[in-house]
Amino acid sequence: MSTSLDTRPALGTRKRAVAARKRSRTIAAGVLSLPLIAFAAVFVVYPLITGSMTAFQASTLFDLAGTFNGIDNFTSLFTSDGFAKSAGFTVLFSAIVVTVEMVLGFGLALLVNRRFPGKKVFFTMILLPIMVAPALLGIMFRLLLNGDIGAIPALLQGLGMSVSLFSPDSVVPLLIVLDILQWTPFTFLIIYAGLQSFPSELLEASAVDGAGYFRSLFSVIMPVLTPVLFAAFFLRAIDALRTFDVIYVLTAGGPGTSTTTLSIYIYKAAFESGDFGRAAAAALIILVCLIPFVPFIVKRIASTGMEKTK
Amino acid sequence: MLKRQLMAGTAILATAVMLAGCAPASGGTDGDGTGTVKMVSWPGPEGEAMAKVVEAYNDGQGQDDGIEVEMVLLSRQDTFSKETALMASKSSDMDIYWTASYNVGQFAASLDPLDGIDTSSYFPVAVDGLTYKDELFALPLDVSNHFLLYRQDLIDALLADPASVEKYREISAEVLGTARDPKDPQTWDLDDYKAMAAYFSQSENPESPTEYGTILQAKNLLYNTMVWNDVLWGYGGNWAEDGEAALNSEAAEKAVQLYADIYTNKWTSPDSSQAEFPETQAALQSGSAAFAIQWSAAFAALNDPEQSPEIAGKMAIAPVPGGQTHVHALSVSLNKYSKNKEAAKTWLSYLATPDAMTQYAEAGGIPAMPDVLEANKAINPAFPQVSESIAEYGYSEPVFPKTFQAYSKLAEDLSGAWVGQVPAKEALEIANNNLQDLLG
Amino acid sequence: MTVIEDRPVTVRRRTPNRRRWLFTAIVGAIALLVNVPLLNAILVSFKPDGEIAANPLGLPTAPTLDHYANVLYASGYDFPRFFANSAMIALGTVIVVLAIAVPATYAIVRLGFGGRWIINSASGLRLLPAIFFVVPFFLLFTTLGLQDSIPGLIAANTFLNLPLAIILLAAGLRDIPNEIEEAASVDGANVYRTLWGIVLPILAPTMVAVAVLVFIFSWNDYLFALVLSTSNATPVTLGAANFITSTGIRWGDISAASFLSTLPPLVFAVFAQRYLVSGLSAGAVKG
Known part of the structure; x- marks a missing residue:
């Protein structure tokens, strides 16, 4: 960590200059932040306010006037079990996929982090799944996995395995595998990039004797890599908690509500039931529940060193 | 430090509040007619x-x-x-x-x-x-309904071969309790539909030319409620009687049970728990199912040699068994x-x-x-x-303000029971309560 | 092959060549595995309609370019325009995101503006399901006249991607030693000159990495595009969905459209690959 320099003993004659510089820095801070402030005011705070207001209104397709109805939307969320069930499924689903994606992404990053022929091509190929729009990927999966005309069932049947990927017992594991296939490349990318700051000799040398490899992995690499791991974890976790496209296209949340994520629940509340108040209330609850975790994680990703520049 | 935080916060908030003041204008106008x-x-x-x-x-x-x-x-x-x-x-x-x-x-x-x-x-x-x-x-534009789309060649083969007829009688006795003769699909009732689904499934009849008799559209989707409604109406059931939700009827239970029997006995692909229109087309096109209740618009593609080379020319069309179509x-x-x-x-x-x-x-x-x-x-x-x-x-299903929601809700409440995950009676009880709420 | 073997292998020749090829095989297999859906889409996109159902596994026996023709012109949809829209939206978002996030992150990290809560709340925003903002955005855009316009979708995607950019840029900035800026400042350079002349060049790889990710994510956006565009600003993701018709999904056409739509982000990523890694690694080691 760089040592802070601005507590450098100021020579008496330069005291005024330092004060002037400090002032100009304050002004600069404001000027440089102006675009963000302007953008946030128009496109973040305003929608946030109107959206939050909707959560306290009876706002449906039948009555768009949006009359204030107190906490009715919230009580209706907590009295029917749909919201809680989808929250439970979302948390479980996210916990599994993010954990597996972190482990696999880390492992893959260690595997790729060496010289071997064809590395450049395969590296790019591994990143490809990130570049397919999730909404289109869902449709691709629908064809790929179709029991009658899909390639995967055809392949498995060719190997003598009788499969039904979409039966109620196998559909949740299937969705988990699909998410892992699409998003392990993302954790891989972030972690691999982080690994680049280690001298590759260290990793390759220790790879020769197996036991030493894992010891150095845990004692040397892991501690230094922590911020990167948190960044990968955080970016992936917030997206996993919003999982929508692939699951919606493949199962629409069913059978019953067994694969309904929070995003699907909210989508259906708004667009199938036309109940915008309930949808906004659900979104607000999610925000309030998750916000406390944010500072904790952000601190580990970006200890920005601003403490020393105040 | 705190002061700066406050400044930034206030600036953002002030702009936003100013903006919130200008709500979009609403209310339509006639225009000048051009x-x-x-x-x-x-x-x-x-x-x-x-x-x-x-x-x-x-x-x-x-x-x-x-x-x-x-x-x-x-x-x-x-x-x-x-x-x-x-x-x-x-x-x-x-x-x-x-x-x-x-x-x-x-x-x-x-x-x-x-x-x-x-x-x-x-x-x-x-x-x-x-x-x-x-x-x-609204002005009506296009009408949609359901038909039974079936493989004429397979039915003809069954009707023409005495050994097959005997096999069918055997299977129908097992499935329905009484033996039946195979009939022309134009005259099927829901019992024929069920027995035929069994007959054309390899789980029941290893010599069946198709792997599964039919394909159910059992995904949690409002359009699939419409298909299931054919069966409900076919058994004499209804969503509501005199404004009261009526899904606790015997007919409704029979209708859910028919789906569950077909699914759990593997007379439809296990994947049909996530099937809708395209999957039904795929099952028929690939020749893995012998017939299905499907939307009227599907027929053209199935009989088009370009799109469905395996089955084009072999498909025929009949009223939905039970005689009712959405x-x-x-x-x-x-x-x-x-x-x-x-x-x-x-x-x-x-x-x-x-x-x-x-x-x-x-x-x-x-x-x-x-x-x-x-x-x-x-x-x-x-x-x-x-x-x-x-x-x-x-x-037509009863028209009430929340019809659309009712379709979605029924799919959500019943799709588990359609594939035997939840007992029919239990699912219908929940569905009936929800429907009652939506009827208002 | 020979090119690789001829390449001067540096001092570290501890791993024998055969073992290197083993890694090629393993990583190659993984690279294939994660791309099965895309590879399948490419195969399907060359199969005639009838063959898609009849021959799910094999190579196309009678390859056709019909689906590509449908996507590009024959179907009556203006796909070239959808592509142009997507490109303008994605590039515009990259520019706006960087223009907003770079100075602001600098002000937050180095000049102590606003404190960490701005980063916290910016990251927190990404937690809200996009649906929450859909109707407010719609109202806002109607007021501002941004409905169904490229600038409108740029604004929406900027909103979605700012958190990611701020987090990554903050991590990158933190890694640039304070001394460099201090030295510049002692030499009389003001904050703006320091930022422009000294910090930006060092931060460039991170900015490229952010640009690539933002490009990919805004290229792939679906929900905001659905609500905020109708005809003028329709991007390619939404256009591809037009092959989901009321009589089923046109598998061949939508496969071709999906494949084509992954090409621009891919090209972008390939050209920026070097910076993608070095830019993201900038924030890795902290003392």
Whole structure:
């Protein structure tokens, strides 16, 4: 960590200059932040306010006037079990996929982090799944996995395995595998990039004797890599908690509500039931529940060193 | 430090509050009766046929009227979501919305009633389905219903071979309790449907030419509620009796149980728990299922050698077993917040003429006008059958404001039971309570 | 092959060549595995309609370009325009995101503006389901006249991607030693000159990495595009969905459209690959 320099003993004659510089820095801070402030005011705070207001209104397709109805939307969320069930499924689903994606992404990053022929091509190929729009990927999966005309069932049947990927017992594991296939490349990318700051000799040398490899992995690499791991974890976790496209296209949340994520629940509340108040209330609850975790994680990703520049 | 935080926060908040003051203007206007009319549509035969009608209008009468119609295509899965968002924001973006008899009640608050348009040429049932609180909120455009689509070659082989007939009697005795003779699909009831599903499944009959007898559409999706409704009605059930939810009936239980039996006995692919229209097509196209209850629009593709080389020419069409088919009309409605209502109405009046609907039929649509269907048999041999099935077998679900929600809710509540995950009675009890709430 | 073997292998020749090829095989297999859906889409996009159902596994026996023709012109959809829209939206978002996030992150990290809560709340925003903002955005855009316009979708995607950009840029900035800026400042350079002349060049790899990710994510956006565009600003993701029709999904056409739509982000990523890694690694080691 760089040592802070601005507590450098100021020579008496330069005291005024330092004060002037400090002032100009304050002004600069404001000027440089102006675009963000302007953008946030128009496109973040305003929608946030109107959206939050909707959560306290009876706002449906039948009555768009949006009359204030107190906490009715919230009580209706907590009295029917749909919201809680989808929250439970979302948390479980996210916990599994993010954990597996972190482990696999880390492992893959260690595997790729060496010289071997064809590395450049395969590296790019591994990143490809990130570049397919999730909404289109869902449709691709629908064809790929179709029991009658899909390639995967055809392949498995060719190997003598009788499969039904979409039966109620196998559909949740299937969705988990699909998410892992699409998003392990993302954790891989972030972690691999982080690994680049280690001298590759260290990793390759220790790879020769197996036991030493894992010891150095845990004692040397892991501690230094922590911020990167948190960044990968955080970016992936917030997206996993919003999982929508692939699951919606493949199962629409069913059978019953067994694969309904929070995003699907909210989508259906708004667009199938036309109940915008309930949808906004659900979104607000999610925000309030998750916000406390944010500072904790952000601190580990970006200890920005601003403490020393105040 | 704190002061700066406050400054930043205040600046953001102040701007936002200022902005919140200017809410978008709302409320539609009549306009001067000319100009561009924007209309939502979806891709598929309906949208393609409509495109031809629009083109002809823009080149012909539209010139005289001083109106140009512009179509906005949205994918089938997104059309109603997008319209819901537009309506929620009281948008004047679109002048004409794409609606259907199952959601016109839900959308009515954002639509203008269509008085003064001549609707005498339509099927009365189609017009009734779009009438809400005694006012017409949409013009019928295209009618959809279900048929039993089946493999004529396989049925013929069964009927012609005594050994197969004997096998069928054996299986039907097992499945139904009493032995039956195989029948022509034109006369099937739901028991025949069930026994045939078993007969054509390798789990029951290792010599079956198809792996599964049928394919159920059991995904948690509102359109699949419509298909299941055929079975419910076929057993004599109904959503509601005298305004009271009636899904606790014996008929409803039989209808759910039929699905569950077919699913758990593997007379349909285990994947059909996530099947809808495209999966049903795939099962028939690949020859893995012998028959299915499917939408009327599906037949053309199945008999097209380009698209379905394995089965084209072998498919035939029959009324849904049990004799009941869901019918709905796709329709067009006038946005209450449109800024150009006069022009939009002029175009809608044109659409309501037999001439426009004849063009529509010629371009591949199935218009909701009996005379047009009758006169254009040459275009599509299925027209008379559509006409007949709507007149004889068609039913419409009760029209109430929350019909659309009820379809979705029933799919959610029952899709688990359709595939045997939840006992039929238990699922129906929940569904019945929810339906009662929605009926109000 | 020979090219690789001829390449001067540096001092570290501890791993024998055969073992290197083993890694090629393993990583190659993984690279294939994660791309099965895309590879399948490519195969399907060359199969005639009838063959898609009949021959799910094999190579196309009678390859056709019909689906590409449908996507590009024959279907009546203006796909070239959808592509142009997507490109303008994605590039515009990259520019706006960087223009907003770079100075602001600098002000937050180095000049102590606003404190960490701005980063916290910016990251927190990404937690809200996009649906929450859909209707408010719609109202806002109607007021501002941004409905169904490229600038409108740029604004929406900027909103979605700012958190990611701020987090990554903050991590990158933190790694640039304070001394460099201090030295510049002592030499009389003001904050703006320091930022422009000294910090930006060092931060460039991180900015490229952010640009690539933002490009990919805004290219792939679906929900905001669905609500905020109708015809003028329709991007390619939404256009591809038009092959989901009321009589089923046109598998061949939508496969071709999906494949084509992954090419631009891919090209972008390939050209920026070097910076993608070095830019993201900038924030890795902290003392």
